[in-house]
Amino acid sequence: MSIQQNSQSAKEKTFSRMIKVYENGKFIDKEFLISKENPCCSMDKVFPFPLTGELFSFLSDKLSELFILPGFVDVHVHLREPGFSYKETIETGTAAAAAGGFTDVCSMPNINPAPDSLENLKIQSELIDKHAKVHVYPYGCITRSSKGDMLSDMDNLAEHVIAFTDDGKGVQQDDMMLAAMLKAKSLGKMIVAHCEDERYGTSPESEFLQVERDLKLVSKTGCKYHLCHASTKESIQLIRDAKKAGLPVSAETAPHYLVFCDEDVKDSGDFKMNPPIRKKADQEALIQGICDGTIDMIATDHAPHSAEEKGKGFKNSLNGIVGLETAFPLIYTNFVKKGIITFGQLIDLMSNNPRKIFNIPSSNKDGILVEVNAKHIVKREEFRTMGRSMPYDGMEVYGKCLATFINGRMVQ
Numbered sequence: 001m002s003i004q005q006n007s008q009s010a011k012e013k014t015f016s017r018m019i020k021v022y023e024n025g026k027f028i029d030k031e032f033l034i035s036k037e038n039p040c041c042s043m044d045k046v047f048p049f050p051l052t053g054e055l056f057s058f059l060s061d062k063l064s065e066l067f068i069l070p071g072f073v074d075v076h077v078h079l080r081e082p083g084f085s086y087k088e089t090i091e092t093g094t095a096a097a098a099a100g101g102f103t104d105v106c107s108m109p110n111i112n113p114a115p116d117s118l119e120n121l122k123i124q125s126e127l128i129d130k131h132a133k134v135h136v137y138p139y140g141c142i143t144r145s146s147k148g149d150m151l152s153d154m155d156n157l158a159e160h161v162i163a164f165t166d167d168g169k170g171v172q173q174d175d176m177m178l179a180a181m182l183k184a185k186s187l188g189k190m191i192v193a194h195c196e197d198e199r200y201g202t203s204p205e206s207e208f209l210q211v212e213r214d215l216k217l218v219s220k221t222g223c224k225y226h227l228c229h230a231s232t233k234e235s236i237q238l239i240r241d242a243k244k245a246g247l248p249v250s251a252e253t254a255p256h257y258l259v260f261c262d263e264d265v266k267d268s269g270d271f272k273m274n275p276p277i278r279k280k281a282d283q284e285a286l287i288q289g290i291c292d293g294t295i296d297m298i299a300t301d302h303a304p305h306s307a308e309e310k311g312k313g314f315k316n317s318l319n320g321i322v323g324l325e326t327a328f329p330l331i332y333t334n335f336v337k338k339g340i341i342t343f344g345q346l347i348d349l350m351s352n353n354p355r356k357i358f359n360i361p362s363s364n365k366d367g368i369l370v371e372v373n374a375k376h377i378v379k380r381e382e383f384r385t386m387g388r389s390m391p392y393d394g395m396e397v398y399g400k401c402l403a404t405f406i407n408g409r410m411v412q
């Protein structure tokens, strides 16, 4: 058989393919045998996956650049169930997570009933066991119904929740936050804070003054502390200083605060979230924060609402946009492709750091296959989430998750 015939038949049936595999902090070129006839082709015996038409075309396209990565982790996701299944369900939310390359998500407690007792948490946990397509780690409330008046049943919740948060609301009373930190510390759990001092509206002060208060309480208590959706330059500097002082703190920001500033905001529910998109100087400080490690991770704050709730213009729409299916392409396109961070830093921000800080296990049977060379367009009608509101519709992006594997199987 001539060489040409060989490669011709290879193109159609079986061929070998180099894929960069991320292992122990490095990208390693590995050769895989790809076979269309055998739907579970063996890839290094770690990632057997069924080849759908689209996947096969990416694999056979020589121009595509493929990576096998550890699954992304999103520590800030609103799955809305139980209580608000008209916005999202555990099934649709985790399908969106898988589509975006997330194998692990932490679900926020602003649901009904709120997981402020073991009994209430059980309602959510049963739905997760039944419907989740990726690993879901629920948070427990800091206070009863996140109302700020009385601590939740932290003692009994502790071993079943990833951490404690009242996300959606700041804990207004200093004494309550102090008590929560002392309790969390005694239970070996982390406090995850949505910082918003309600006396200051949604101004930058509302965030950073509460960050400042919390950091004082952290230095007093030694409680492990994580800041949700950092949006102001002052918050970043406070976290940077706290880390220098050796405090056990970490921080996340969301893609929308990195990609936009207030000059980009349009009169649409698509730009409405809390905290709001801030000034150029804040955006620049956040980008600096992901470059120098002050910000440990990118979390989406995926917060779906119904079309009606988001269709009332900027002023009257509810807070929250969806983000699971756009986070990777947005960060890849805006920061890796432009040389602002490396691909390795993206993996730190979206997988390694959240795993380390939140103690989320990794498995060599979980992972994702991604492609980074093909340009594609964000189309909200293609989303798996029930939410449609986000400011990226129609954007040209690079970086696509082609398949997500959980326990060695591709999530459908």
Ligand SMILES: [Zn+2]
Pocket (backbone or CB within 6 Å): 167, 168, 169, 194, 228, 229, 274, 275
């Ligand atoms: Zn929040």
